[in-house]
Amino acid sequence: MSGSAGALEVRDLVVRYQGQAAVDGLDLDLAPGQVLALLGPNGAGKTTTVEVCEGLRGRDAGRVRVLGVDPAGAPDALRARLGVMPQGGGAYPGVRVREMVGLVAACSARPLDPDWLVDTLGLASCARKPYKRLSVGQQQRLALACAVVGRPELVFLDEPTASLDPQGRRLVWDLVRALRADGVAVLLTTHLMQEAETLADHIVIIDHGRAVAEGSPDTLTAAGADRELRFRAAAGMDLRLLADALPEGCSVSEPTPGSYLVEGSIDPQVLSTVTSWCARQGVLADDLRVARRSLEDVFLELTGRELRS
Amino acid sequence: MSTPSFEAGTFTPAPGRGPLGRMLATQVALETKLALRQGEQVLLTLIIPLALLVGLTLLRVVPLPEPRATSALGTVLALAIMSTAFTSQAISLGFDRRYGVLRRLAATAVPRWLIVCGRLGGMAAVVLVQVVVLGAVAIALGWRPGAGSPGWVLLLVVLGTAAFGAVGVLLGGSVRAEIVLALANVIWFVLLFAGGVLVPASALPGPLATVVQLLPSGALAEGLRTALAGGTPALGHVVVLLVWAVVAGGIATRTVRWS
Structure with missing residues (x-):
C-alpha cells in the first residue's frame, strides 16, 4: 500500500x-x-x-x-x-x-x-x-x-x-x-x-x-486489545487458585454474584486455564463467552467520550 | 450481503477532461436558463424594464424628448443592463457561493478561467435576450433603429455590462448572501431614481448631477439616450464606464471568494 x-x-x-x-x-x-x-x-x-x-x-x-x-x-x-x-x-x-x-x-x-x-x-x-x-x-x-x-x-x-x-x-x-x-x-x-x-x-x-x-x-478491534471473558457459575467460588493459574496481566473477579469476569489479554491458553479450573471445581461454566471490543469502543477510548459540536 | 445492484465494470476508471467547447456551452446554457427561469430575476431583468418602456412611451407623465420611444429605450436598456449585470449577477453569485457550486465546479476538470467565462457568457446571453426583447417592443412603440448610432450603442452596452458586471461580482463575491441580496436591491433602487437612469442628470440638483455623471448608471443611461438618438456620446461617459469596469474588476480578482 x-x-x-x-x-x-x-x-x-x-x-x-x-x-x-x-x-x-x-x-x-x-x-x-x-x-x-x-x-x-x-x-x-x-x-x-x-x-x-x-x-x-x-x-x-x-x-x-x-x-x-x-x-x-x-x-x-x-x-x-x-x-x-x-x-x-x-x-x-x-x-x-x-x-x-x-x-x-x-x-x-x-x-x-x-x-x-x-x-x-x-x-x-x-x-x-x-x-x-x-x-x-x-x-x-x-x-x-x-x-x-x-x-x-x-x-x-x-x-x-x-x-x-x-x-x-x-x-x-x-x-x-x-x-x-x-x-x-x-x-x-x-x-x-x-x-x-x-x-x-x-x-x-x-x-x-x-x-x-x-x-x-x-486489527483495530483486536489490537491493543484487552479483551474480556465472562462466564456464569455458582456464586461465591474461591478465585485464588484461578488467579494464580492465570498468566501475568490477567485478573479475575465476580462483579455480581454468580457472574465472573476475566480481564486481560484473552488467548486460547487463558480460555483453557479457566475451563480446566472449572472442571477441577466440578462446576459447569455457563454462558461462557469472549467479548471482543467493537470499533466503537476503540474509537471512544481513543477520542474521548465527551460530546463535540 | 445484499445483492449487488451494479454490474461489474460499471465504474472502471475512464477519466479525462471533456472538450472545452462543450464544457463552456453547457455552462453558459445552464446559467442562462437559471437566470431566465427564476421569477424574481425575470421581474428585475425583463418585466420591470418592459413595463417602464411601455409606460414611459405611452404615458406622458415624465417629460421626454421626442420620439419618446427612443428616449425611453435608452433609459430601460441602461436599467436592464444594471439589473442583469449588477443586481441579478451579485445575488446569484452570493447564493451560488453559499450553495458551494463554485467549489463543486472547481473540483471538476473545468479550468478556473472557464468557470468565469461560463458565468460571463450566461450574463451576456441574458443581456442579448433583453436587447432583442426590449428592441422589438420599442420598434412596435415607434422606435426607428436606423436613426441611432449602432456602433456607439453596441460599445456602450458592452462597456455598461462590463462595468456593472465587475461591481456585481465584487459585491456578490465578498459578503454573505443575505447582505448581498439586501445591498444589491437597495443600490438598484437608488440608482434607478437618483443615479441618472429614470431621471436624467440634467433634472437633478447641482452637486448630485455631477456625481451622477461619474456613476456607471448615469454614464450608461446618458450615453445610450444620446447614441440611440443618433448622437455621439460624451467621451467622459465612455471613460467612466471603462474605469469602473477596470477598477472594480481588478479589485474583484483579488477579493472574490469561491465559497
Missing part, C-alpha cells in the same frame, strides 16, 4: 488555521481498488485533509501525492482523474437534478450516462426539482452522482451517508463496494463506526488532526 503505484500518499501533512494546527503530521496511503476510511469526531481534521488532497486547500507542510501528482495548485489534468463529493452543497440553488449531473458529466471525456445514474441513485422522481427544494438526503445522493459520473480513478467522499436513511445508506455502501471492485480508489470520511468497519480496507482514526490509531477493521 505505498510507493509510486499508490492512488494517494500523504506524509507529515500539516495544515494550520490562525496558528492552530487543524491537521498535525498525518500520514495516509491508499492503493487503487482499496477503500480508506478517515474516522474521527467532528472537527478532527477530516474535511481539511480531504480538501488538501482535492487541491482545494493549501498546506503548511508535508508531502502529498495524488495519483503521483502534487495537488497543490490543482492542475486541471489531475482534477480530471478525481471524483469529489463535498460535504453539503455543491449545486446552483435553482438547478434541477438532471441538469446538474449533466453539467458535471460535460466536464468529462467519457462520463457515465447521467439518466442512468440519476435513476440508479433513486433521484428519478425528483430529476426536475430545483436543488434548494430537495431533501438533504436527495442533495447528498446528487452530490454522489456528481462525484462518480466522470468515471474517476480516485473518489473522495466526505461523510457520504451523514443524512441518509437506512435504504440510502445501503445504496451508498453498495456503490462504494462496486467502485472498489472496479478498481477505483476511495477515500471516505465518516464518524460512523459501522460504516468504516463495513466498507474500509484500512481505517485511520484521527483526532485533533493526528492519527491516533490505524489498521484494518480486524
Whole structure:
C-alpha cells in the first residue's frame, strides 16, 4: 500500500488555521481498488485533509501525492482523474437534478450516462426539482452522482451517508463496494463506526488532526486489545487458585454474584486455564463467552467520550 | 450481503477532461436558463424594464424628448443592463457561493478561467435576450433603429455590462448572501431614481448631477439616450464606464471568494 503505484500518499501533512494546527503530521496511503476510511469526531481534521488532497486547500507542510501528482495548485489534468463529493452543497440553488449531473458529466471525456445514474441513485422522481427544494438526503445522493459520473480513478467522499436513511445508506455502501471492485480508489470520511468497519480496507482514526490509531477493521478491534471473558457459575467460588493459574496481566473477579469476569489479554491458553479450573471445581461454566471490543469502543477510548459540536 | 445492484465494470476508471467547447456551452446554457427561469430575476431583468418602456412611451407623465420611444429605450436598456449585470449577477453569485457550486465546479476538470467565462457568457446571453426583447417592443412603440448610432450603442452596452458586471461580482463575491441580496436591491433602487437612469442628470440638483455623471448608471443611461438618438456620446461617459469596469474588476480578482 505505498510507493509510486499508490492512488494517494500523504506524509507529515500539516495544515494550520490562525496558528492552530487543524491537521498535525498525518500520514495516509491508499492503493487503487482499496477503500480508506478517515474516522474521527467532528472537527478532527477530516474535511481539511480531504480538501488538501482535492487541491482545494493549501498546506503548511508535508508531502502529498495524488495519483503521483502534487495537488497543490490543482492542475486541471489531475482534477480530471478525481471524483469529489463535498460535504453539503455543491449545486446552483435553482438547478434541477438532471441538469446538474449533466453539467458535471460535460466536464468529462467519457462520463457515465447521467439518466442512468440519476435513476440508479433513486433521484428519478425528483430529476426536475430545483436543488434548494430537495431533501438533504436527495442533495447528498446528487452530490454522489456528481462525484462518480466522470468515471474517476480516485473518489473522495466526505461523510457520504451523514443524512441518509437506512435504504440510502445501503445504496451508498453498495456503490462504494462496486467502485472498489472496479478498481477505483476511495477515500471516505465518516464518524460512523459501522460504516468504516463495513466498507474500509484500512481505517485511520484521527483526532485533533493526528492519527491516533490505524489498521484494518480486524486489527483495530483486536489490537491493543484487552479483551474480556465472562462466564456464569455458582456464586461465591474461591478465585485464588484461578488467579494464580492465570498468566501475568490477567485478573479475575465476580462483579455480581454468580457472574465472573476475566480481564486481560484473552488467548486460547487463558480460555483453557479457566475451563480446566472449572472442571477441577466440578462446576459447569455457563454462558461462557469472549467479548471482543467493537470499533466503537476503540474509537471512544481513543477520542474521548465527551460530546463535540 | 445484499445483492449487488451494479454490474461489474460499471465504474472502471475512464477519466479525462471533456472538450472545452462543450464544457463552456453547457455552462453558459445552464446559467442562462437559471437566470431566465427564476421569477424574481425575470421581474428585475425583463418585466420591470418592459413595463417602464411601455409606460414611459405611452404615458406622458415624465417629460421626454421626442420620439419618446427612443428616449425611453435608452433609459430601460441602461436599467436592464444594471439589473442583469449588477443586481441579478451579485445575488446569484452570493447564493451560488453559499450553495458551494463554485467549489463543486472547481473540483471538476473545468479550468478556473472557464468557470468565469461560463458565468460571463450566461450574463451576456441574458443581456442579448433583453436587447432583442426590449428592441422589438420599442420598434412596435415607434422606435426607428436606423436613426441611432449602432456602433456607439453596441460599445456602450458592452462597456455598461462590463462595468456593472465587475461591481456585481465584487459585491456578490465578498459578503454573505443575505447582505448581498439586501445591498444589491437597495443600490438598484437608488440608482434607478437618483443615479441618472429614470431621471436624467440634467433634472437633478447641482452637486448630485455631477456625481451622477461619474456613476456607471448615469454614464450608461446618458450615453445610450444620446447614441440611440443618433448622437455621439460624451467621451467622459465612455471613460467612466471603462474605469469602473477596470477598477472594480481588478479589485474583484483579488477579493472574490469561491465559497
